[in-house]
Amino acid sequence: MKCGVVVFPGSNCDHDCYHVLKHVFGFDTRWIWHKDEDLGGLDLAVLPGGFSYGDYLRPGAIAKFSPIMKAVARHARDGGKVLGICNGFQILVEAGLLPGALMRNRSQKFVCKNAYVRVENADTPFTSECGGKRVMKVPIAHADGNYFIDPDDLGRITDNGQVVLRYCTPDGEVSEAANPNGSVQNIAGVVNEKKNVLGMMPHPERCSDPLWPDLDGQLIFKSLLHCA
Amino acid sequence: MVKAHGLTPDEYRRILDLLGRAPNLTELGIFSVMWSEHCSYKSSRPLLKTLPTEGPRVLQGPGENAGIVDIGGGMAAVFKIESHNHPSFIEPHQGAATGVGGILRDIFTMGARPVALLDSLRFGDLSEPRTRYLLNGVVDGISSYGNCVGVPTVGGEIYFDSCYNGNILVNVFCLGLIKADKIFRGNAAGVGNAVIYVGSKTGRDGIHGASLLASSEFDETTEEKRPTVQVGDPFTEKLLLEACLEIMKHDWVVGVQDMGAAGLTSSSFEMAGRAGTGVELDLSKVPLREEGMTPYEILLSESQERMLFVVRQGHEADALAVFKKWDLNAAVIGRVTEGHSVKILHAGEIAAQLPVSAVVDGALALQRPSQRPQYLDSITELDLTGLKTPERGDEALKKLLAAPNIAGKRWVYEQYDHMVRLNTLILPGSDASVIRVPGAQKALAISADCNSRYCYLDPYQGAQIAVAECCRNVVCAGGEPIGVTNCLNFGSPERPEIMWQFEQAVLGMGDACRFLEIPIVSGNVSFYNETKGEAIFPTPTIAVVGLLEDQKRHCVQWFQKPGDLVALAGFSMEELGGSEYLKLTFDSCRGPVPNLDLPQEKKVQRFCLRSIREGLVSSAHDCSEGGLAVALAESCFTGPRLLGARIEMESTLRSDALMFGETQSRVLISFPRENKEALETLAREGGVEFSVLGSVEGERLTVRIDGEDYIEQDVRVLKKIWDESLERYGR
Numbered sequence: 001m002k003c004g005v006v007v008f009p010g011s012n013c014d015h016d017c018y019h020v021l022k023h024v025f026g027f028d029t030r031w032i033w034h035k036d037e038d039l040g041g042l043d044l045a046v047l048p049g050g051f052s053y054g055d056y057l058r059p060g061a062i063a064k065f066s067p068i069m070k071a072v073a074r075h076a077r078d079g080g081k082v083l084g085i086c087n088g089f090q091i092l093v094e095a096g097l098l099p100g101a102l103m104r105n106r107s108q109k110f111v112c113k114n115a116y117v118r119v120e121n122a123d124t125p126f127t128s129e130c131g132g133k134r135v136m137k138v139p140i141a142h143a144d145g146n147y148f149i150d151p152d153d154l155g156r157i158t159d160n161g162q163v164v165l166r167y168c169t170p171d172g173e174v175s176e177a178a179n180p181n182g183s184v185q186n187i188a189g190v191v192n193e194k195k196n197v198l199g200m201m202p203h204p205e206r207c208s209d210p211l212w213p214d215l216d217g218q219l220i221f222k223s224l225l226h227c228a
Numbered sequence: 229m230v231k232a233h234g235l236t237p238d239e240y241r242r243i244l245d246l247l248g249r250a251p252n253l254t255e256l257g258i259f260s261v262m263w264s265e266h267c268s269y270k271s272s273r274p275l276l277k278t279l280p281t282e283g284p285r286v287l288q289g290p291g292e293n294a295g296i297v298d299i300g301g302g303m304a305a306v307f308k309i310e311s312h313n314h315p316s317f318i319e320p321h322q323g324a325a326t327g328v329g330g331i332l333r334d335i336f337t338m339g340a341r342p343v344a345l346l347d348s349l350r351f352g353d354l355s356e357p358r359t360r361y362l363l364n365g366v367v368d369g370i371s372s373y374g375n376c377v378g379v380p381t382v383g384g385e386i387y388f389d390s391c392y393n394g395n396i397l398v399n400v401f402c403l404g405l406i407k408a409d410k411i412f413r414g415n416a417a418g419v420g421n422a423v424i425y426v427g428s429k430t431g432r433d434g435i436h437g438a439s440l441l442a443s444s445e446f447d448e449t450t451e452e453k454r455p456t457v458q459v460g461d462p463f464t465e466k467l468l469l470e471a472c473l474e475i476m477k478h479d480w481v482v483g484v485q486d487m488g489a490a491g492l493t494s495s496s497f498e499m500a501g502r503a504g505t506g507v508e509l510d511l512s513k514v515p516l517r518e519e520g521m522t523p524y525e526i527l528l529s530e531s532q533e534r535m536l537f538v539v540r541q542g543h544e545a546d547a548l549a550v551f552k553k554w555d556l557n558a559a560v561i562g563r564v565t566e567g568h569s570v571k572i573l574h575a576g577e578i579a580a581q582l583p584v585s586a587v588v589d590g591a592l593a594l595q596r597p598s599q600r601p602q603y604l605d606s607i608t609e610l611d612l613t614g615l616k617t618p619e620r621g622d623e624a625l626k627k628l629l630a631a632p633n634i635a636g637k638r639w640v641y642e643q644y645d646h647m648v649r650l651n652t653l654i655l656p657g658s659d660a661s662v663i664r665v666p667g668a669q670k671a672l673a674i675s676a677d678c679n680s681r682y683c684y685l686d687p688y689q690g691a692q693i694a695v696a697e698c699c700r701n702v703v704c705a706g707g708e709p710i711g712v713t714n715c716l717n718f719g720s721p722e723r724p725e726i727m728w729q730f731e732q733a734v735l736g737m738g739d740a741c742r743f744l745e746i747p748i749v750s751g752n753v754s755f756y757n758e759t760k761g762e763a764i765f766p767t768p769t770i771a772v773v774g775l776l777e778d779q780k781r782h783c784v785q786w787f788q789k790p791g792d793l794v795a796l797a798g799f800s801m802e803e804l805g806g807s808e809y810l811k812l813t814f815d816s817c818r819g820p821v822p823n824l825d826l827p828q829e830k831k832v833q834r835f836c837l838r839s840i841r842e843g844l845v846s847s848a849h850d851c852s853e854g855g856l857a858v859a860l861a862e863s864c865f866t867g868p869r870l871l872g873a874r875i876e877m878e879s880t881l882r883s884d885a886l887m888f889g890e891t892q893s894r895v896l897i898s899f900p901r902e903n904k905e906a907l908e909t910l911a912r913e914g915g916v917e918f919s920v921l922g923s924v925e926g927e928r929l930t931v932r933i934d935g936e937d938y939i940e941q942d943v944r945v946l947k948k949i950w951d952e953s954l955e956r957y958g959r
Contacts, residue, residue: 009463009466009467009470009554009555010376010378010463010466010467011378012376012377012378012466012648012649013378013648015649015650016648016649016650019650049648050378051375051376051378051462051463051466053463054376054461054462054463054464055376055463056463108959109368109371109643110371110372110375110643110644110645111642111643112375112641112642112643112644112645112646112647113642139647141375141645141647141648143375203647205650206647206650209650211653211664211779212653
């Protein structure tokens, strides 16, 4: 599988994504600079976490205008896979490639800790290895992860199986207590209608290197490998 | 005019002597910042010279942007701790944020990629609304800056004491990694080479931050100094970081220095000073944020996120291309010249021209008078017979676990990205943080420490304990201490009592480091931490970096497995002076501080390190504030799994001193039963007292002393008290 990690000037999880794709999974992986204008035949484009252009205005609000995002949109339209993690998710909703919006956390604070998410739909290229409402322990690290979508669209994306991840307790119960940021219905990750674009706030790349005991993030990358 | 610049009449006379003429206003401004306490170390230098700064691993000692220690395999650790106290008190968010920015630049200026941040914070009494405002603001500022730049904040320490009500401390530590043969220094070498400015445009912010804000105490006019606090832009810092590391791959980069305190002035003078050259700058070429800035303002601005590069002649365009790639402002603003003076041009005229040595080395080294403070006469005694011993320790333990100085700091570190870049092997919450060295089997353990109550009661011993405890923390994580950096926070050096505290602390620190054979490679002095004559407790913050040859052999403070045995390495004495228990239970801050026997300390550390390296122990936790009881409780509940312990002890000490006293050189360990003999042998050979106290079991912490129940608590209850105490003060 040919992978590319998009580097915005303020990306800071780019090295981590690159490391996991290339060194843990052995994917053919390269860097994509934000000023580039095409993706050059990739299977998977990863938009990593960070603060794309400083994000002083609103996360992703400037990134959606960057040259590379036109290429990412074309790639998505043509059925190529796009994985947006954290800031990458924020950019994808700003660019209109995913539904909804990401607002400031309910606490008004940045939050970095391990969270649990339940896989609501295993029928996507990103979650095929996560059947049976699989619960994953994955770190979150964001100030703007409070997912919002209006009720009509919420009904639509739920019916379409576009809600892929929800925050839950370690036992898989989706409850208010397990919601770290105030997201509507604990939504932690969504896909587009064609299910080739996934945006998620948790960081699977932070729990994929066997140097650490927690490895649930590998499920996402293994799913991608499986369907490639 | 001279006084408004913070210069004394003696200093002005010296300027006249050195120049043989009167300085113009711009030149006076230059002397003012460069001879400020903050930049010149004029009060502290004679004493700092006594510190041990050399060792086989030292690649760069004090005097550069940061210290560097060889960690083998062609790699080196670059680190420093620095204060941003006064700005953070006036404007907590920006003050703390720019503190992070400044120390990051110190590290990547040397060519290193910053891999970890730690913060050592001191606030006043939490019942004061202002303290809560400051706590929230500082944490917010650190969070917003560090998270955006993408350098993980992996640990640190926070203490609260009313002595910081009028003057908080924000000390930020940064660790970077570098190839040992790719170190950059602040050198303006090679006549004709280009001086290149890069980073944020220069504005009017921060003018006289170093001279007037950092080098004087607080009074009624403090609020008016808010404009001297700079505003941080972490995104530009991130661009600067990546651009600098990219450009430094080229051999045509001659030298580099960040524009921190005293901005363009200090960077240009110091770089010329180190290289023995001169520099000519044309201020008309400096990228400016506002129109109509005078040479005085441009030279003294402390706008953040700016660097000065010296690049070999002919490579100007190459350098500018890299900066353009990262969308940074950059311009060739001058040249390295012959002779030893800095010449500043503006609009075709000479705005200032000064000999480098006069500015850089000309400041008077002051021999400030020192005198033992009188308060010590009345507080170093402690009569234990007058203090009632409680029959049971449950209440005292709960009170200690809820005390902000001991309580869990999760509310703070969850606001920091402590995992980014996948190097954090031990997440915040253990004795020391452990960072892996990418591409190698090694890891580095880091800890920052200082018990300022001890330093108030006995600055010599207090500073020794800070060094010893910090090393012990690193050892408990499996690291061998290899280097120290310090941040010396004191009151006004113009008062003999403060100078005495400073002198004693520096001597204590030096003696401890010499004995433990660990060099001090960088540091920072922050004087004038006082408001209206009330100084803070002396706070010589120590940060220690330790090396683990095998990253897999790192150790945590929490119990791992039921059935493991629990033992104490070291022995307890009847010591309650200066303890958190004494403060909380008897509202008393007095007494002799715990004894520190350096040979004993060294033995305990060696034993502990060896037993971790040989894989004999499951956990190791230093006994510090709150003593053995708090160490036991924390070992039970700070890990991913809650585990109880059953402890039986016999002792002739009063039970509260045994459980809550803060005797030094003690480490609480747990280990599989089958390793007992091996550990006993190691302890005997190492001359360390080793006593098995009980075992890890169940979900309760029970402690029996001489056959009587002393503590019996559900571990979940203890954890809740400890975990939720601090967040009550959050916004």
